[in-house]
Amino acid sequence: MAPSTLTSDTLVWRKRGLVYVPNGSTPWARHYAFPPTPYLRPDGTLRIYAGFCDENTVGRVGWVDVDPDDPGRVLGVSPRPVLDIGQPGAFDENGVLPTSIVDLGDRLYMYYVGFQLGHKLRYFQFLGLAESTDGGETFQRKTRVPVIDRSDAEMVNRTSGFVRHEDGVFKLWYVGGSDWTEGLDGKLLPVYEIRYLESPDGVVWPDEGRTAIPLEAPDEHALGRPWVMRGADGYRMLFSSRTRSRGYRIGYAESADGLVWRRDDARVAIDVSPQGWDSQMVAYTSVFVWGERTYLFYCGNDCGRTGFGWAELER
Numbered sequence: 001m002a003p004s005t006l007t008s009d010t011l012v013w014r015k016r017g018l019v020y021v022p023n024g025s026t027p028w029a030r031h032y033a034f035p036p037t038p039y040l041r042p043d044g045t046l047r048i049y050a051g052f053c054d055e056n057t058v059g060r061v062g063w064v065d066v067d068p069d070d071p072g073r074v075l076g077v078s079p080r081p082v083l084d085i086g087q088p089g090a091f092d093e094n095g096v097l098p099t100s101i102v103d104l105g106d107r108l109y110m111y112y113v114g115f116q117l118g119h120k121l122r123y124f125q126f127l128g129l130a131e132s133t134d135g136g137e138t139f140q141r142k143t144r145v146p147v148i149d150r151s152d153a154e155m156v157n158r159t160s161g162f163v164r165h166e167d168g169v170f171k172l173w174y175v176g177g178s179d180w181t182e183g184l185d186g187k188l189l190p191v192y193e194i195r196y197l198e199s200p201d202g203v204v205w206p207d208e209g210r211t212a213i214p215l216e217a218p219d220e221h222a223l224g225r226p227w228v229m230r231g232a233d234g235y236r237m238l239f240s241s242r243t244r245s246r247g248y249r250i251g252y253a254e255s256a257d258g259l260v261w262r263r264d265d266a267r268v269a270i271d272v273s274p275q276g277w278d279s280q281m282v283a284y285t286s287v288f289v290w291g292e293r294t295y296l297f298y299c300g301n302d303c304g305r306t307g308f309g310w311a312e313l314e315r
Helices: none
Strands: 013-022 029-040 045-051 059-067 070-077 096-103 108-117 125-131 157-166 169-182 188-199 208-211 218-233 232-241 251-256 261-262 284-290 295-297 308-313
Touching: 013 045, 013 059, 013 070, 029 096, 029 284, 029 295, 029 308, 059 108, 096 157, 108 157, 108 251, 157 218, 169 218, 188 232, 208 218, 208 232, 208 251, 208 261, 208 295, 218 284, 251 284, 251 295
Parallel strands: 125 157, 188 218
Antiparallel strands: 013 308, 029 045, 045 059, 059 070, 096 108, 108 125, 157 169, 169 188, 188 208, 218 232, 232 251, 251 261, 284 295, 295 308
C-alpha cells in the first residue's frame, strides 16, 4: 500500500475536479458522498469508501473505485452497502460514515461514525468499528456498541476517528466534546476539538483523550475529520474547521511526536471555488500518495451533498 504522507513543505494544491456524486437513482444512495476514505486494493484499484444517504439523509457505507493514475476516472460504484445501519436503538441506527481504514494484513478495520437522533439535541455521534476478512467487499461490526462511547469527560461527541497502527500500538486522533452552542441563525451547533488516544488492540480505548488541536478562532466551534500522515520529520495533520460565520474550511498542523501540535492553517493553499460544487465549503480531506504524486480528496458544499473531488499537490 502506498504511504499516506506529505513530502513537500509548501502545500499548494491544484484542483482537478469532481470525482463522484450520486445521480439519485439508487434508493439507499440518492445523495451525498462523504467523507472520502481511500484504500489501495491488492489489484491496484484505488477504492474510496464513503457514506451515501437515502431520501431521509440516513447514511450507509459504500465505495467508488477509481484509477490511481487518474482518480477522476471512476471504474465502478458499489451496488449495495458494505456496512448498513445498526439495529433499532443502537448508536448507529440513523446512519454510518467511514473515517479510517487500517490494513492489518489478513483483515481490514474500518472505523466509522454512528449517528443517533436526539430530542433536546439534534444528534449524537460515537465511533464504531467494523472488520472485513474479504478484502473490503463486506464489513461486520466488531461490537454493536461504540468502541469510543460517551464518557463523563466527552458526553455528546466522540467520533470521526483517524487511526494509525504503529509499532504495535493503535493511535487515534478523533473529535470529542460535551457541548452545543447557538449559531447565528439560532440553530444549535456541536462543539468539539481534536483529541488523542492509544490502544493496544484498537478495540478497547480509554474514556478521555488529551487535546491535540484546540479551538482557536472566536467563532470556531468544531474541528472535524482529522487525517494524520507520518514522515521522516514527524507528523502532519489535515482537518476541517467550522465556524459560526461560514462553512467548513481545511486546517493544518504539524507535530514531532503526534502528541503536541503546532497549528498553521495558512499552509494549506486550497479554498472554495468561485462557483460550482465546492463554492461554499471544502472539508473532510484525505491524502493518498501514488508514486511521486500526492492526491487530496475532499468534499464540497453542504458537507458532501455535492459529492467529493480531488486535488493534486503542486509543491
